Amino acid sequence: MNGKAAIYPGTFDPITNGHISIVNRALTIFDRLIIAILNNPQKEPLFTLEERIDMIKESLNGAPNVEVDTFDGLLVDYAVKKKANVILRGLRALSDFEYEFQMALMNRKLNRDVQSIFLMTDYKWFYISSTIIKEAASLGGDTSGLVPEIVDRRLKEKFNFAKNT
Numbered sequence: 001m002n003g004k005a006a007i008y009p010g011t012f013d014p015i016t017n018g019h020i021s022i023v024n025r026a027l028t029i030f031d032r033l034i035i036a037i038l039n040n041p042q043k044e045p046l047f048t049l050e051e052r053i054d055m056i057k058e059s060l061n062g063a064p065n066v067e068v069d070t071f072d073g074l075l076v077d078y079a080v081k082k083k084a085n086v087i088l089r090g091l092r093a094l095s096d097f098e099y100e101f102q103m104a105l106m107n108r109k110l111n112r113d114v115q116s117i118f119l120m121t122d123y124k125w126f127y128i129s130s131t132i133i134k135e136a137a138s139l140g141g142d143t144s145g146l147v148p149e150i151v152d153r154r155l156k157e158k159f160n161f162a163k164n165t
Contacts, residue, residue, distance in 0.1 A: 003031025005084035006117070009075055012037055013045040014151045015056050016133055018125030022090040023060065025119055032065045034082055039072040046134055046158060059148035076111040087116045092126050137161070 006026060012019060012035070026033050037052055047055070049070055056068050071078040079087060087107060089100050097118075104116035128146050137143050137155035144152045155161075 004029075004086070005032045005034060005082065006030040006086040006088040007034045007036050007075070007079050007082060007084045008088045008090075009036040009038060009071075009078075011040070011043065011045060011130070012052050012056060013047055013130050014052065014133065014147060014155065015059055016125065016128055016130060016147050016151070017145070018090065018092070018121045018128050020059060020148060021122045021125055022088070022119050023066065026088055027063070027065060030086070030088075032067065033088070034067045034069055034084060036075075036078060036082075037068070037070045039070045041072075047154070051154065055148070055150050055154060058150045074110060076107050076114045079114045080111065085114050087114060089116060089118050090121050091118050092121050092129070 006029075008023065008026060010019070023033060023035070035056055037049060037056075039049060045052070053068050053070070060066055069082075075087060079085065087104075089104075091097055091100060100116075100118060104118075107114060107116060125146075133143050133147055133155070138159050140159070140161050143155055146152075147155070
């Protein structure tokens with residue numbers, strides 16, 4: 001597949017409507033987008049890699065110009081392997097920027113041919129994160145409208161809040 005490609009890395013545990021917004025906006029800029037789920041053995045995610053891949057694919061309705069993949073190791077090495085020279089990151093708040101700025105500078109030091117591009121999330125998703133979503137869901141909070149339907153359903157199942165209908 002030819003064209004300008006970007007890597008959108010993250011844990012996506014789980015994917016939120018904020019992530020989906022970034023994906024949809026990125027697809028107006030790039031010909032293809034690779035959603036790259038970091039396989040980090042030091043973290044204990046709520047959802048397995050397979051569950052996250054399934055939820056992302058279903059949430060995006062099988063968009064043909066989106067690939068969902070996993071990686072470990074250096075992100076810049078993965079980008080080169082995938083023939084993409086852009087790393088896409090979403091920003092919500094100033095605290096996100098500080099961390100992302102440091103990561104972008106380190107990635108630039110590791111490989112000057114891989115560029116970092118930032119997109120601000122839409123204002124209506126500014127306050128949500130995967131961590132906040134998981135915390136609310138674990139306490140029985142309503143996450144509908146904040147995450148794709150498949151994610152809302154899986155969160156309820158994980159925390160045993162599925163409705164008995």
